[in-house]
Amino acid sequence: MLIIDENHQIAKVNPVAENFLGQSARHLIGAHVADQIQFQDERLAKALLNREANVAARRVPVIVKGQEGGLVNFDIHTIPSDQRWRIVSIAPLPADGPVIERRSSEQEQFSVRAPDILGHEIKNPLAAIKGAAQLLDRSLSDDQRPLTHMIKGEVERIANLLDRMQSLSTKQPAKVEPANVHSLIDRARKSIETAHNGDLKITDQFDPSLPEVLVDPDAMLQVLTNLLSNAVDATKKLDNRDIQVITRYSFGASLSVHGSDQIVRLPVEIIVRDNGPGVPPELEQDIFSPFVSTKRDGQGLGLALVRKLINDMNGRVRYKRASGAKNTQFILFLPVAERG
Incomplete structure (x- = not known):
């Protein structure tokens, strides 16, 4: 971010x-x-020196001090309150960024999903806002700096929200492999417990005879972390919080693969259970939908992401209101890895 x-x-x-x-x-x-900055595109070179130009360009090559600077997203616009000044925003793109492959179909050469468009078009002005806050930070007094810190914090929060929205739209197949489910649970549990400095204990009831499951380990770890984090949030006001992870083998669950006669058995169950207040009955049918949340400050994307990641791994997730003191449980149904 530069001001010229x-x-x-x-x-x-x-x-x-x-x-x-x-x-x-x-x-x-x-x-x-x-x-300092040059563009091969003559239009952008002229815009850089045109005091009235307001231009946005995406994925354009830039030259920095005579050296190739790679591809960038470039924005330049005047400041409405004082048009003597202009803001230049340059967002470098990764060198191994996405390659657009043209389709052979004349009806559809390429497609861009709505969340991707939304993320792309919002993140660039967000970067400009954050950069402007950084510039302001240098000239403010100590009692004013918390305002720019708040701006930068909110920009990062919105950017993270957009990342999570975009992850819901991806269509890439999961990279599944045989994995020990108990090892993954232990990693997720230790991560959550460590974050609470020993003030939290998550108990378990494991079936030690369970075979390995066929999952994407990183995605599975994210699923478990999300569910355990939700359980922690749901019980944070309780004096006797009770969070459990249960594993068991069941013969009943199966999945019909779309477009074929194949049946995938889902015999391994992971249950994340807590004694929090549970999901309000009016939200139970929509709890896995985006932007549905029981938290006052929640975005409603965590459980939607859980469902997407589990579905990508040919598994399933279900919410169930448990009987007795245990009010909430999320059940994961997972396929077994074939033995070699």
Whole structure:
């Protein structure tokens, strides 16, 4: 993020821009912007030196101090309150970024999912907002800086929300492999317990005879962490909180593979159970839908992601209101790995 004046000289620069341009703010401030950044596209080169230009370009090559700087998303616009100043935003893209493959179909050369569009178009102005807050941070007094910290924190929160939304739209198949389910549960449990500095204990009832399951270990770890985190949140106001993880073998569950006669057996069950208040009855049918949450500050994406990840692994998840003191349980049904 750079702010340039009416003479196209750099007036402000944030730390990320210092890293990208390879120079400190002390050397960059006062320099002509065209001496630091060049574009092969003539339209962008002219926009950089046009005080009235408001331009946004995606995935364009940039040259930094005569060296190729890779592909970037580029935005330049005037500040409405004072048009003598302009904001330049440059977001470098990964060198191994996505490659768009054109389809042979004349009706549909390529497709972009709505969450991807939403994330792409919102993240760029978010980066500009965060960069502007970083610039302001340098010129504010100590009692004013909490406001810019709040801005940066909220920008990061929204960016994380967009990442989670985009993950719900991905269609890539899960990379499944044989895994010990108890090992994954232990990792998730230790992570949650460590975060609470020993003030939390998650108990277990394991069936030691369970075979290995066919899952994506990283995705499975995320599923378990999400469910345990929800159980912790649900019981945080209780003096006698009780969170359990139960594993067992069941012969009843199976899955019909769409488009074929294949039946996938799902005999391994993982139950995450807590004695919290449970899901309100009016939300039970929609608890796995995006943006449905029982938390006041929740986004309603955690359980939607759990369902997506489990479905991608040919498993299933179910919510059940348990009887007695145990009010809530989520049951995962998983396939068994074939023995070699």
